[in-house]
Amino acid sequence: MFTIEYTTDKDFELRSKRPAAKTDDIIPVVQQVLDSVRNGGDRAVRELTMKFDNSCPDNLLVTEQELIDAEKEVPEDLKKAILTAKANIEKFHKSQIPTQIQKVPTSDGIICWQKTVGIEKVGIYIPGGSAPLFSTVLMLAIPAKLAGCKEIVLCSPPRSGGNINSVVLYCAKLLGVTKIFKIGGAQAIAAMAYGTETVPKVSKIFGPGNRFVTVAKQLVNSSNTAIDMPAGPSELAVVADCSTNAVYAAADLLSQCEHGTDSQVGLFVCDEDKKNEIIAEAERQLKLLPRREIAEKAFALSFAVVTENNQKSVQLSNLWAPEHLILSTDDALNLAELVTNAGSVFIGHYACESAGDYASGTNHTLPTNGAAKAYSGLNMDSFTKKITFQTISEEGIKTIGPAIETMAAAEQLDAHKNAVTVRLK
Numbered sequence: 001m002f003t004i005e006y007t008t009d010k011d012f013e014l015r016s017k018r019p020a021a022k023t024d025d026i027i028p029v030v031q032q033v034l035d036s037v038r039n040g041g042d043r044a045v046r047e048l049t050m051k052f053d054n055s056c057p058d059n060l061l062v063t064e065q066e067l068i069d070a071e072k073e074v075p076e077d078l079k080k081a082i083l084t085a086k087a088n089i090e091k092f093h094k095s096q097i098p099t100q101i102q103k104v105p106t107s108d109g110i111i112c113w114q115k116t117v118g119i120e121k122v123g124i125y126i127p128g129g130s131a132p133l134f135s136t137v138l139m140l141a142i143p144a145k146l147a148g149c150k151e152i153v154l155c156s157p158p159r160s161g162g163n164i165n166s167v168v169l170y171c172a173k174l175l176g177v178t179k180i181f182k183i184g185g186a187q188a189i190a191a192m193a194y195g196t197e198t199v200p201k202v203s204k205i206f207g208p209g210n211r212f213v214t215v216a217k218q219l220v221n222s223s224n225t226a227i228d229m230p231a232g233p234s235e236l237a238v239v240a241d242c243s244t245n246a247v248y249a250a251a252d253l254l255s256q257c258e259h260g261t262d263s264q265v266g267l268f269v270c271d272e273d274k275k276n277e278i279i280a281e282a283e284r285q286l287k288l289l290p291r292r293e294i295a296e297k298a299f300a301l302s303f304a305v306v307t308e309n310n311q312k313s314v315q316l317s318n319l320w321a322p323e324h325l326i327l328s329t330d331d332a333l334n335l336a337e338l339v340t341n342a343g344s345v346f347i348g349h350y351a352c353e354s355a356g357d358y359a360s361g362t363n364h365t366l367p368t369n370g371a372a373k374a375y376s377g378l379n380m381d382s383f384t385k386k387i388t389f390q391t392i393s394e395e396g397i398k399t400i401g402p403a404i405e406t407m408a409a410a411e412q413l414d415a416h417k418n419a420v421t422v423r424l425k
């Protein structure tokens, strides 16, 4: 962990700048994958799977029997833990659903309202790899189901045995995912974006992935398929002072570092001694981690900045706009009021970021790479759209008609003006 000596805000922004991810080199390859799936459907998906993974399952669609078998493989204590998380995530996301439609009379004879409607067909991508991200199935499928999405498609690459990780399958079945496919990589994104003979075409695609998946999502996004948000390496900022427990803070920093070698963590601390204590403690804990090699690299690229007080720490954190922010101080609740840019905030000495990753109830799909300046994390809005409605009575058109006529005439849109005029006559 290196130290940024604070001089000015501008200088801090420059020094804490995240490394830019390079994707230009793989765009042509990904575009080719997208085109072949769009033209070749299932056959192309199979050919690409053979090409990239050296084998392709006979059946791309996961069968009912495979789901039953998967459930048997999941240990009981893990099932119980998943149900605990599910209950909290459901409770919090359910609370975001508007309970009442508000009909607003904007003028005499005119009533406007908006209605929230679930996106009919959504796709979820769950990466394979060393860590099976079944928690992401919860974070995506629960709000999708609550939003009333009718078709929830899930794609995940098959492991060497030919099937998807059994915990991922267990969660998918538990949460009402409608169809699960053994497809990974850019070809999975293409299959969901364009549809194939077996994979339904969806309107919005969610979920993390490697560079190829991320680029595929960006490319299909430019041709009519919505995506959740640009995904980058995971990030955490910790605000600490003399009241901070160094053991907790160090554990928090490392919990984020183990996500990947490109993970980013920042320590904002108003006390030089505490900074040294936390770093020393992190170096001690680092040696004990099974994922030490990954965490070590990320930790080496992370920064600490010593500030004049906690307010300044939060102010600098706002400039960095982290995905996760832990306020590990006695005055955390007051400091939280000052937060203007962050994906999700963890308040107080006991609020660890892992809680939000799994089970407290908030969503763990959050804006990275400074996107927290403009974007929210996933929530019920991500799975719904709002349709506006209006009724206009004879009285209503008499009330606003003249204003519309005048404005339309001023924009030289005579047909618009006329649509009002014929009614007023």
Ligand SMILES: [Zn+2]
Binding pocket: 234, 255, 256, 259, 353, 354, 357
């Ligand atoms: Zn995490």
